[in-house]
Amino acid sequence: MTNKYMYFVANWKMFGDLRTLNSLDKVIKFSKNNKKNKFKIVYCPPNTLIRPLSRRLKKTKIEVGAQNCHHSYDYGAHTGQVNSTMLKNVGAKYVILGHSENRQLGEKDNLINLKIKSSIKTGLKIILCIGETLKERRQNKTNQILKRQIEKGLKSIKNKSKIIIAYEPVWSIGKGVIPKEADLNKAISFIKSRFVKKYPKILYGGSVNANNLSVLKKIPNIDGFLIGGASQNPKKFIDIIKKTIN
Ligand code: PEP
Numbered sequence: 001m002t003n004k005y006m007y008f009v010a011n012w013k014m015f016g017d018l019r020t021l022n023s024l025d026k027v028i029k030f031s032k033n034n035k036k037n038k039f040k041i042v043y044c045p046p047n048t049l050i051r052p053l054s055r056r057l058k059k060t061k062i063e064v065g066a067q068n069c070h071h072s073y074d075y076g077a078h079t080g081q082v083n084s085t086m087l088k089n090v091g092a093k094y095v096i097l098g099h100s101e102n103r104q105l106g107e108k109d110n111l112i113n114l115k116i117k118s119s120i121k122t123g124l125k126i127i128l129c130i131g132e133t134l135k136e137r138r139q140n141k142t143n144q145i146l147k148r149q150i151e152k153g154l155k156s157i158k159n160k161s162k163i164i165i166a167y168e169p170v171w172s173i174g175k176g177v178i179p180k181e182a183d184l185n186k187a188i189s190f191i192k193s194r195f196v197k198k199y200p201k202i203l204y205g206g207s208v209n210a211n212n213l214s215v216l217k218k219i220p221n222i223d224g225f226l227i228g229g230a231s232q233n234p235k236k237f238i239d240i241i242k243k244t245i246n
Helices: 018-033 047-056 084-089 109-122 134-138 142-153 181-194 234-245
Strands: 006-011 039-044 063-066 094-097 125-130 163-167 201-205 224-227
Touching: 006 094, 006 201, 006 234, 018 039, 018 047, 018 234, 039 094, 039 234, 047 063, 084 109, 094 109, 109 125, 109 142, 125 142, 134 142, 142 181, 163 181, 181 201, 224 234
Parallel strands: 006 039, 006 224, 039 063, 063 094, 094 125, 125 163, 163 201, 201 224
Antiparallel strands: none
């Protein structure tokens, strides 16, 4: 695993304010001290912090992303919404789309597909989250769900070079549990098979921490991690990176 180019994407969710950014100095220092290592750190803070964070990270290799966007490429009368162009304007290079916390609010595959298309047009890289719920898993529907989310999410998108898939079993997010090694291997291999050979990267997300990396590191097809809770603590985040690359 250490020879691969690994992604560490921090999903801050609805946490953080301007003061929180001070805590990133440790991660910036770590990144600067490890310039030769093959990994990419991407911070996805709330929209309110994208601009100040990207300024702070200007002279580093760390990049910034958003956690969602509106599906319209054009500006318009959409109260409370922000589109991919606006996110790019303030410094985002990535956008997380299809996160289960947004799917649970009613976001459907066809809407996610439109968001992906407009974000590609803007020039953002997309981290498309897919994953089954506990109920679906118990009903042995995992592959069926992953297939649907990939096929509908990426419908009529020919150039997938900007797409990163994040496999995030919904039952694992924020719960402190991860899939068994064999199950994770199966799910990741299945996703890989759906993308033929041209897919760029597959990340795993769901309760990643320094203690469960010994299991996660064994999965050969994982290209990095989408990290929620642990990414808000610079020490925990750095520990995850260190344990992965060493
Ligand atoms: C997430 O919400 O994308 C996530 C991976 O969260 P956590 O690491 O807290 O399970």
